[in-house]
Amino acid sequence: xKSRYLLGNExxxxxxxxxSVGFVTGYxxxxxxxxIDTLRRYNERWYxxxxxxxxxxxxxxxxxAAWCGLSSLVTMKHVGLNVAADxxxxxAYTGVHGGFVILCADDPFAHSSQNEQDSRRYAAFAKIPCxxxxxxxxxxxxxxxxxxxxxxFSLPVMFRPTTRICHSKSDVVLELPSPSTRTSEFNRDPTQxxxxxxxxxxxxxxxxxxxxxxxxxxxERGYNRFELRATGEKKKAVISGGxxxxxxxxxxxxxxxxxxxxxxxxxxxxxxxxxxxxxEVFVVEELEPVIExxxxxxxxxxTIIYGxxxxxxxxxGELTSARVASLLQGAGFEAxxxxxxxxxxxxxxxxxxxCAGCPHRAAMFSMKSxxxxxxxxxxxxxxxxxxxxxxxxxxxxxxxxxxVASGISLSGEKRDVVCTIGxxxxxxxxxxxxxxxxxxxxxxxxVILDNRVTAMTGHQPNPLTGLTATDDVSPRVSLEEICRGCxxxxxxxxSPNDMAQxxxxxxxxKARSGVRVIIAKQACVIxxxxxxxxxxxxxxxxxxxxxxxxxxxxxxxxxEVAVGGLCTITSLCSGCGLCMQICPSAAxxxxxxx
Amino acid sequence: MSFxxxxxxxxxxxxxxxxxxxxEACVIxxxxxxGAETHGMAQRGGSVECQVRIDQEFGAHxxxxxxxxxxxxxxxxxxxxxxxxxxxxxxxxxxxxxLPTSVFVQDLPDPGRELLLSACTTKTVLSIDAKTLxxxxxxxxxxxxxxxxxxxxxxxxxxxxxxxxxxxxxxxxSKEMNLSAFDLGQRATxx
Numbered sequence: 037x038k039s040r041y042l043l044g045n046e047x048x049x050x051x052x053x054x055x056s057v058g059f060v061t062g063y064x065x066x067x068x069x070x071x072i073d074t075l076r077r078y079n080e081r082w083y084x085x086x087x088x089x090x091x092x093x094x095x096x097x098x099x100x101a102a103w104c105g106l107s108s109l110v111t112m113k114h115v116g117l118n119v120a121a122d123x124x125x126x127x128a129y130t131g132v133h134g135g136f137v138i139l140c141a142d143d144p145f146a147h148s149s150q151n152e153q154d155s156r157r158y159a160a161f162a163k164i165p166c167x168x169x170x171x172x173x174x175x176x177x178x179x180x181x182x183x184x185x186x187x188x189f190s191l192p193v194m195f196r197p198t199t200r201i202c203h204s205k206s207d208v209v210l211e212l213p214s215p216s217t218r219t220s221e222f223n224r225d226p227t228q229x230x231x232x233x234x235x236x237x238x239x240x241x242x243x244x245x246x247x248x249x250x251x252x253x254x255x256e257r258g259y260n261r262f263e264l265r266a267t268g269e270k271k272k273a274v275i276s277g278g279x280x281x282x283x284x285x286x287x288x289x290x291x292x293x294x295x296x297x298x299x300x301x302x303x304x305x306x307x308x309x310x311x312x313x314x315x316e317v318f319v320v321e322e323l324e325p326v327i328e329x330x331x332x333x334x335x336x337x338x339t340i341i342y343g344x345x346x347x348x349x350x351x352x353g354e355l356t357s358a359r360v361a362s363l364l365q366g367a368g369f370e371a372x373x374x375x376x377x378x379x380x381x382x383x384x385x386x387x388x389x390x391c392a393g394c395p396h397r398a399a400m401f402s403m404k405s406x407x408x409x410x411x412x413x414x415x416x417x418x419x420x421x422x423x424x425x426x427x428x429x430x431x432x433x434x435x436x437x438x439x440v441a442s443g444i445s446l447s448g449e450k451r452d453v454v455c456t457i458g459x460x461x462x463x464x465x466x467x468x469x470x471x472x473x474x475x476x477x478x479x480x481x482x483v484i485l486d487n488r489v490t491a492m493t494g495h496q497p498n499p500l501t502g503l504t505a506t507d508d509v510s511p512r513v514s515l516e517e518i519c520r521g522c523x524x525x526x527x528x529x530x531s532p533n534d535m536a537q538x539x540x541x542x543x544x545x546k547a548r549s550g551v552r553v554i555i556a557k558q559a560c561v562i563x564x565x566x567x568x569x570x571x572x573x574x575x576x577x578x579x580x581x582x583x584x585x586x587x588x589x590x591x592x593x594x595x596e597v598a599v600g601g602l603c604t605i606t607s608l609c610s611g612c613g614l615c616m617q618i619c620p621s622a623a624x625x626x627x628x629x630x
Numbered sequence: 631m632s633f634x635x636x637x638x639x640x641x642x643x644x645x646x647x648x649x650x651x652x653x654e655a656c657v658i659x660x661x662x663x664x665g666a667e668t669h670g671m672a673q674r675g676g677s678v679e680c681q682v683r684i685d686q687e688f689g690a691h692x693x694x695x696x697x698x699x700x701x702x703x704x705x706x707x708x709x710x711x712x713x714x715x716x717x718x719x720x721x722x723x724x725x726x727x728x729l730p731t732s733v734f735v736q737d738l739p740d741p742g743r744e745l746l747l748s749a750c751t752t753k754t755v756l757s758i759d760a761k762t763l764x765x766x767x768x769x770x771x772x773x774x775x776x777x778x779x780x781x782x783x784x785x786x787x788x789x790x791x792x793x794x795x796x797x798x799x800x801x802x803x804s805k806e807m808n809l810s811a812f813d814l815g816q817r818a819t820x821x
Contacts, residue, residue, distance in 0.1 A: 357693060
């Protein structure tokens with residue numbers, strides 16, 4: 037047993053190796069992506085591992101492998117579970133044979149997400165156990181337990197780390213990986229695996245019968261536990277779940293009892309006993325009042341309960357140790373005091389921005405210049421940053437650019453509707469939207485930003501990359517053929533970095549009607565760097581620059597305004613040459629060229 | 631009580647590697663450590679911060695007013711996060727700063743070096759020319775190790791552990807270059 041300094045997701049991945057995981061699927065999504073990225077790079081791999089095309093596909097595959105007796109893992113971010121919700125709800129009915137862990141990473145504060153949904157609600161909805169770790173070490177230890185819980189009750193188990201577990205680091209004590217010795221075998225049993233009404237009614241009953249036993253078992257295993265410390269006249273206690281437990285432990289006063297919840301469903305008798313021993317109870321958890329609701333349900337009227345419902349804890353965002361301390365003090369609970377300071381200087385923000393040389397900037401710039409009054413539905417990926425260019429009017433969830441565009445068009449809006457979607461997102465859930473748009477006669481332009489990789493989450497391969505998660509060569513998929521297969525008659529592929537050509541294609545699309553697809557094909561500039569592709573960079577000639585700042589307004593991070601008001605190109609230049617193409621005074625030249 | 635190190639910079643400058651080196655040095659000494667960092671959407675060329683808490687067993691967040699040491703790659707980011715510092719803390723910062731693209735696109739004013747330095751009110755503020763020192767060591771990419779060397783005497787870890795952690799965490803072929811970057815940084819803050 038040795039200690040290493042690891043990212044939460046790396047520690048979780050290692051826990052899965054120790055638990056003899058036999059089958060791994062998932063779809064990238066911050067903060068969950070590094071789990072599969074770690075497992076797919078493990079050299080002595082004994083398991084099948086893949087990046088699936090979406091979460092529904094991933095969950096169904098992993099479920100089937102668990103039916104065949106393997107320990108299976110599927111990973112996704114919280115909103116990915118919405119995509120996979122259909123199989124999730126019924127997977128609880130069918131149950132599993134091998135352990136099946138559904139890892140769903142939540143993102144309080146929406147650091148990298150479109151919402152702050154709390155997946156513990158999904159676990160309760162599906163009636164499956166949920167494990168919610170409070171530290172990186174616990175995440176490592178508990179993911180192994182998740183496979184055990186799953187096999188004990190023949191149910192899928194949700195494992196729910198949050199961003200501050202996934203992307204925190206800690207010294208972690210590890211054990212050795214343990215290769216799986218299981219072989220896959222499907223045992224035919226229609227009463228379990230074919231959910232026709234007659235079978236599903238029975239399965240539902242069985243699922244409900246398991247619930248109390250699970251709650252009891254989770255307490256017996258010590259996942260939910262408490263420390264009784266309250267003394268004096270008024271006995272006070274704190275109850276916390278997930279990462280909040282670490283914050284509470286850092287700041288809690290010595291005279292307060294502390295109950296720690298890491299597993300759901302919570303045993304009501306156990307919780308009632310703890311609550312009854314105290315006069316005042318403060319519940320600390322991020323997002324939804326999942327624990328608090330059960331505490332209120334089991335408490336008698338003499339215990340005062342503080343939490344979200346009394347306005348003592350926020351429903352939104354994430355907590356920190358300092359925040360928890362101030363919340364506790366707000367209800368008269370003893371906690372460490374932190375200094376009260378804030379930044380008062382007004383400094384220019386430094387938001388994330390599309391890279392120097394990013395082809396999305398080029399595509400969106402041309403779209404805006406050709407379709408001046410259009411509506412621009414967009415999607416989820418790096419190109420959502422195109423909001424800074426005024427080229428993103430809507431973003432709701434994966435794959436929703438084409439469907440939102442169709443809805444706007446079919447509702448009768450008169451302006452042009454030009455939507456953008458990345459290649460990975462198109463393959464995730466965009467194809468159905470295109471099929472529907474053609475079928476139902478939408479009048480839209482679809483620009484597929486094809487950079488051949490799932491860039492934002494860390495350059496994971498997708499079917500267009502030509503490589504699998506394990507770097508094996510996969511058959512190349514043709515975007516053109518998919519789009520034509522969906523019935524689109526106008527399908528053109530062109531590089532957005534060739535601005536004249538790209539604009540010509542946009543003009544041609546503008547002159548037509550129906551569903552017009554433009555595939556803006558240009559490799560991600562980071563992928564090019566990783567492949568060591570180097571291009572000559574550009575400079576601005578001082579004699580020719582007229583200071584019009586057209587290049588500066590383009591928003592490339594490599595272009596700055598120097599002293600004296602003239603524009604200059606920094607060492608960030610990737611050599612894409614886009615600024616040269618938009619400069620009205622021909623002041624931008626390739627290095628070494630006069 | 632933990633010793634809290636706040637690392638500030640811009641996405642792509644090597645802040646995460648720097649925090650990994652400090653974390654590794656803690657593991658070498660058998661000390662507990664917690665770290666928090668920025669990934670994903672928040673990373674692309676934006677402000678990034680890594681927090682490392684030496685001897686901490688619980689949360690990874692440093693509260694404002696609680697950091698013992700700041701290591702910063704950019705003077706503007708130093709100022710932005712200066713409220714995280716304890717009054718008696720130490721700031722080791724690069725003396726240069728990069729203006730965000732938004733300043734140029736939106737024609738915002740340059741805050742100016744003096745204003746940025748005025749935000750650094752800790753007892754000890756050391757600003758070094760990390761870029762030049764890194765180039766002296768061999769490449770701008772060693773800026774993070776230059777800054778680590780410069781801050782090393784304020785970190786409650788053995789210098790030998792930090793050097794060993796550098797050697798373990800950087801690519802084998804750039805080991806010597808990084809160790810000399812450590813030396814250059816260390817010398818820059820002597821006296």
